[in-house]
Amino acid sequence: MTEQNANTSLRLKTGLAEMLKGGVIMDVMNVEQARIAEEAGAVSVMALERVPAMIRAEGGVARMANPRLIREIMTAVTIPVMAKARIGHFAEAQVLQEIGVDFIDESEVLTPADEEHHIDKHAFKTPFVCGARDLGEALRRIAEGAAMIRTKGEAGTGDVVHAVKHMRTIMREIRALTVLSEDELYAAAKELRAPYELVRMVAKNGKLPVPNFSAGGIATPADAALMMQLGAETVFVGSGIFMKERATPLDVENNPAERAEAVSRARAIVIATTHYNDPKIVAEASEQVTGTMKGLAVAAIEQEQLLQTRGW
Amino acid sequence: MSTASKDTPLHIGVLAIQGDYAAHAKALRETGAEPVLVRKPEELSSIEGLVIPGGESTTFLKFLTRNGFLDALQSFVRNKPTFGTCAGCILLAKEVRNPSQESLAVLDATVERNAYGRQVDSTIQLGESKIPGGPLEMVYIRAPRIVKTGPEVEVLAERDGFPVLVRQQNIVAATFHPELSSDRRVHQLFLDLVREQRKQDL
Numbered sequence: 001m002t003e004q005n006a007n008t009s010l011r012l013k014t015g016l017a018e019m020l021k022g023g024v025i026m027d028v029m030n031v032e033q034a035r036i037a038e039e040a041g042a043v044s045v046m047a048l049e050r051v052p053a054m055i056r057a058e059g060g061v062a063r064m065a066n067p068r069l070i071r072e073i074m075t076a077v078t079i080p081v082m083a084k085a086r087i088g089h090f091a092e093a094q095v096l097q098e099i100g101v102d103f104i105d106e107s108e109v110l111t112p113a114d115e116e117h118h119i120d121k122h123a124f125k126t127p128f129v130c131g132a133r134d135l136g137e138a139l140r141r142i143a144e145g146a147a148m149i150r151t152k153g154e155a156g157t158g159d160v161v162h163a164v165k166h167m168r169t170i171m172r173e174i175r176a177l178t179v180l181s182e183d184e185l186y187a188a189a190k191e192l193r194a195p196y197e198l199v200r201m202v203a204k205n206g207k208l209p210v211p212n213f214s215a216g217g218i219a220t221p222a223d224a225a226l227m228m229q230l231g232a233e234t235v236f237v238g239s240g241i242f243m244k245e246r247a248t249p250l251d252v253e254n255n256p257a258e259r260a261e262a263v264s265r266a267r268a269i270v271i272a273t274t275h276y277n278d279p280k281i282v283a284e285a286s287e288q289v290t291g292t293m294k295g296l297a298v299a300a301i302e303q304e305q306l307l308q309t310r311g312w
Numbered sequence: 313m314s315t316a317s318k319d320t321p322l323h324i325g326v327l328a329i330q331g332d333y334a335a336h337a338k339a340l341r342e343t344g345a346e347p348v349l350v351r352k353p354e355e356l357s358s359i360e361g362l363v364i365p366g367g368e369s370t371t372f373l374k375f376l377t378r379n380g381f382l383d384a385l386q387s388f389v390r391n392k393p394t395f396g397t398c399a400g401c402i403l404l405a406k407e408v409r410n411p412s413q414e415s416l417a418v419l420d421a422t423v424e425r426n427a428y429g430r431q432v433d434s435t436i437q438l439g440e441s442k443i444p445g446g447p448l449e450m451v452y453i454r455a456p457r458i459v460k461t462g463p464e465v466e467v468l469a470e471r472d473g474f475p476v477l478v479r480q481q482n483i484v485a486a487t488f489h490p491e492l493s494s495d496r497r498v499h500q501l502f503l504d505l506v507r508e509q510r511k512q513d514l
Contacts, residue, residue: 021330
């Protein structure tokens with residue numbers, strides 16, 4: 001790819017991320033959930049076979065969703081559709097690009113396929129989003145071609161504590177770079193284990209070169225408002241909308257009361273994300289919610305059971 | 313505007329429900345205007361023009377159909393200059409297809425959503441336009457297509473025979489994203505309309 005083509009490609013990829021700003025991206029496991037998400041005002045849906053809370057509870061190898069399911073969801077809604085590929089599994093990513101998903105999430109929520117290499121995302125026309133816990137990790141993913149970064153948090157818990165930790169870390173590390181002198185940036189790049197050119201860019205602009213979204217444990221309207229105020233440009237909500245017990249989804253297809261509950265949560269989080277700086281509206285939105293996902297405190301999870309430590 | 317004099321900067325609202333409103337705010341600042349983010353109907357009262365950005369039109373509508381926002385916006389657009397890009401263009405159009413949905417119905421045009429395909433079909437092109445200064449860069453992201461326009465609508469640029477930049481009196485609409493390019497001529501064109509309107513109001 002020539003430099004000019006690479007630049008055009010990146011602008012188109014981050015261009016779609018720009019369009020998603022200030023919105024909510026929702027994990028969905030079937031067509032009915034996707035419709036609820038769209039009706040509630042989601043800007044995009046992430047098509048999955050199992051949400052992280054179920055993956056965590058059921059164990060086994062978590063892989064890319066069946067393309068048939070993804071296609072059904074793409075047909076059912078008009079908003080952009082995302083899907084996840086395993087870390088390093090470029091063949092899954094090729095399949096997702098082939099069926100035309102709008103964004104690929106190279107995700108730690110699935111079982112990694114490569115213990116060393118992430119996908120070379122420059123090789124794709126479809127944009128990628130990747131998780132990060134700190135600035136160095138974010139910049140390594142951007143170097144590989146990611147067009148959007150999301151904090152990892154700890155997916156499938158309904159506990160926002162690590163989304164907060166990762167967002168604060170990234171924002172703090174960005175601010176720290178902006179006060180360094182030019183000749184200190186080389187050592188900073190070494191410390192961050194990130195390419196010097198990207199480090200320099202962040203130091204100069206005071207922000208990531210791609211949109212910075214938040215994910216991993218956001219379950220309530222106030223959680224969404226919190227992440228937006230901490231600097232997230234959009235939020236991903238996974239298990240928080242469609243889960244009842246820790247690993248049991250609400251039955252939105254057959255049970256009208258449970259469908260209404262999912263709708264109330266989805267709507268409220270969408271409203272709170274737009275009006276994140278307006279506590280009166282966040283309060284009103286929160287009052288509309290009936291029931292909340294039963295969470296799982298991140299502090300109670302064994303170190304080796306954490307999803308966020310996947311990826312390098 | 314009672315407070316505006318000839319020389320105060322133009323106060324331009326940017327609908328900030330969701331989407332690339334920050335990119336528009338930056339473009340407006342670069343052209344000397346003062347952007348004001350608009351998230352509630354009452355915030356329309358302090359501005360002289362409005363930008364409806366790109367984003368998801370379905371999401372915009374969820375907010376607009378609550379609290380009388382759509383009515384407030386409709387009466388604003390009938391009286392003040394408005395500029396819509398992509399989702400904003402969809403929202404302004406009289407008729408929306410694929411699928412059909414509610415809109416402000418002030419621009420005499422029929423717009424088809426996602427008409428060029430999905431994200432893999434997004435593209436950047438250089439095109440001719442009626443704006444002086446040479447070809448214009450046009451960034452299309454999951455773009456809609458203007459399939460029909462009424463007699464009042466002036467077509468300022470086309471792609472494959474379909475309008476991509478149009479003007480109808482005080483309304484400017486583009487199916488691409490001028491805010492994502494460094495060329496500010498389309499924003500200037502819109503600000504000229506706002507200046508014209510201010511002159512008439514003073």
